[in-house]
Amino acid sequence: MRWTKLAFTALVVARLASAQPAPPAPQARFVVVLDAAHGGDDSGAHLAGNQFEKSYTVALSARLRSLLAARGMQVITTRDTDATVEPNRRAEIANHAQAQACLSLHASESGSGVHLFVSSLTPTQPVRFPAWKTAQAASVTRSLKLAGALNSALLQAGMNVTLGRTTLPAVDSMTCPAVAVEIAPERGANREITSALDNKDYQARVAAALAAAIVEWRAEAHP
Amino acid sequence: MIPRYQKILFGVLLAASVAMGAALWHLRERAHQRLLAGQDSAPTSAPAIAPSEQATLMMANDTDGSLLAQLQSLPLPADPGARARAVLGKLLDLYAAPGSAHPVPGGAGSVTQVFLLPATIYETEPPAKSKFSETGTQFPAAQSRDAQSTGPRLAVVNLTGSFANSHPSGIETEMLTILSICGTLHANLPRVTQVRFLVDGQQRATLAGHADLTRAYLAADAVPPEGNQP
Numbered sequence: 192m193r194w195t196k197l198a199f200t201a202l203v204v205a206r207l208a209s210a211q212p213a214p215p216a217p218q219a220r221f222v223v224v225l226d227a228a229h230g231g232d233d234s235g236a237h238l239a240g241n242q243f244e245k246s247y248t249v250a251l252s253a254r255l256r257s258l259l260a261a262r263g264m265q266v267i268t269t270r271d272t273d274a275t276v277e278p279n280r281r282a283e284i285a286n287h288a289q290a291q292a293c294l295s296l297h298a299s300e301s302g303s304g305v306h307l308f309v310s311s312l313t314p315t316q317p318v319r320f321p322a323w324k325t326a327q328a329a330s331v332t333r334s335l336k337l338a339g340a341l342n343s344a345l346l347q348a349g350m351n352v353t354l355g356r357t358t359l360p361a362v363d364s365m366t367c368p369a370v371a372v373e374i375a376p377e378r379g380a381n382r383e384i385t386s387a388l389d390n391k392d393y394q395a396r397v398a399a400a401l402a403a404a405i406v407e408w409r410a411e412a413h414p
Numbered sequence: 415m416i417p418r419y420q421k422i423l424f425g426v427l428l429a430a431s432v433a434m435g436a437a438l439w440h441l442r443e444r445a446h447q448r449l450l451a452g453q454d455s456a457p458t459s460a461p462a463i464a465p466s467e468q469a470t471l472m473m474a475n476d477t478d479g480s481l482l483a484q485l486q487s488l489p490l491p492a493d494p495g496a497r498a499r500a501v502l503g504k505l506l507d508l509y510a511a512p513g514s515a516h517p518v519p520g521g522a523g524s525v526t527q528v529f530l531l532p533a534t535i536y537e538t539e540p541p542a543k544s545k546f547s548e549t550g551t552q553f554p555a556a557q558s559r560d561a562q563s564t565g566p567r568l569a570v571v572n573l574t575g576s577f578a579n580s581h582p583s584g585i586e587t588e589m590l591t592i593l594s595i596c597g598t599l600h601a602n603l604p605r606v607t608q609v610r611f612l613v614d615g616q617q618r619a620t621l622a623g624h625a626d627l628t629r630a631y632l633a634a635d636a637v638p639p640e641g642n643q644p
Binding site: 302360 | 477589
């Protein structure tokens with residue numbers, strides 16, 4: 192009986208010694224939510240070239256999705272067509288995705304360069320059941336850091352950047368680090384437009400800078 | 415031959431007609447006097463006769479997204495509500511002027527009224543939408559309470575629909591308009607701590623598609639640090 196126990200123990204030890212090393216844990220998924228503002232009945236701002244903000248943002252969202260997907264990120268969009276999506280639905284999509292970064296994309300003829308906005312809610316500690324309208328409050332600190340990453344990348348790309356705080360119902364209800372990105376024409380010293388919104392090169396530079404910022408953000412958040 | 419009773423009836427009717435005509439004339443005169451007295455107390459006529467004073471306007475600049483304090487001399491009435499309307503009218507006149515750094519059409523006529531209410535009432539219990547939808551019956555009582563109040567105030571700025579409809583759409587430009595209004599009110603009426611917006615007397619979701627108009631804004635948040643001021 193004693194010999195049997197010893198043999199069984201030896202067998203177990205031998206199996207353990209010869210076992211393959213455990214496979215590495217799957218890399219945590221990195222999800223980005225792109226929220227193309229407006230859509231459907233809500234056209235948004237009327238831009239130069241008889242274009243509407245809703246068309247501009249969905250095109251930018253598609254371009255950015257390609258760039259981020261090519262870098263191995265999971266990208267979820269709130270809309271890919273000219274459909275009406277209510278602010279609450281946009282926040283629902285973002286919160287359900289448990290994203291690590293959420294960008295609300297806008298465009299305007301006012302101002303210059305790229306405007307980055309973070310929710311003006313007062314930062315709070317995370318709670319289990321946050322209030323819907325102020326759910327972003329627990330993520331404002333991370334949102335500010337994300338805005339900092341976006342700011343660095345855009346400045347590095349040689350663009351004018353304005354940082355601010357705002358109140359957008361969709362963003363205020365998101366639980367992810369969220370930044371509203373508003374693209375405006377680039378202007379020179381005399382406020383004349385140097386790169387219009389419909390300039391393809393300008394669009395490509397903005398999208399590339401935003402994608403680079405998200406890559407940097409992933410490296411910071413998930414080293 | 416006219417019967418006697420018909421002569422008496424004719425006389426009575428004639429006397430009644432003359433008496434009613436006189437009464438009507440008297441009532442008309444009284445109504446006219448009342449109307450003239452009402453016009454005299456209207457706040458809209460006060461700025462024209464008020465002495466000029468220095469007012470601080472928080473001017474927005476679209477190029478760099480900044481707010482900068484600017485001193486302007488303009489007639490300011492003593493009544494706080496009319497005073498608030500006068501400074502906002504000047505601010506929006508400057509925005510509507512050619513070459514403005516924050517071009518917004520509309521001008522002074524875009525601010526219909528500014529009501530000042532005790533802020534403490536609404537800090538814990540925001541006003542219901544229907545309260546403001548009614549035709550102004552709430553406000554005189556609120557203003558009389560306000561006159562006795564020395565605490566913080568909530569300014570309710572009633573904008574015209576044409577101003578909101580013609581405002582340029584964009585997060586930055588809309589926020590700058592809101593913050594410059596809040597900052598200007600706080601700079602000239604320091605007791606104004608919160609600002610709410612109505613459009614044509616009704617609550618509206620956004621100014622021009624972006625900035626939320628359903629919440630109260632803290633006026634102090636709109637005032638930039640000392641370093642930005644001239």
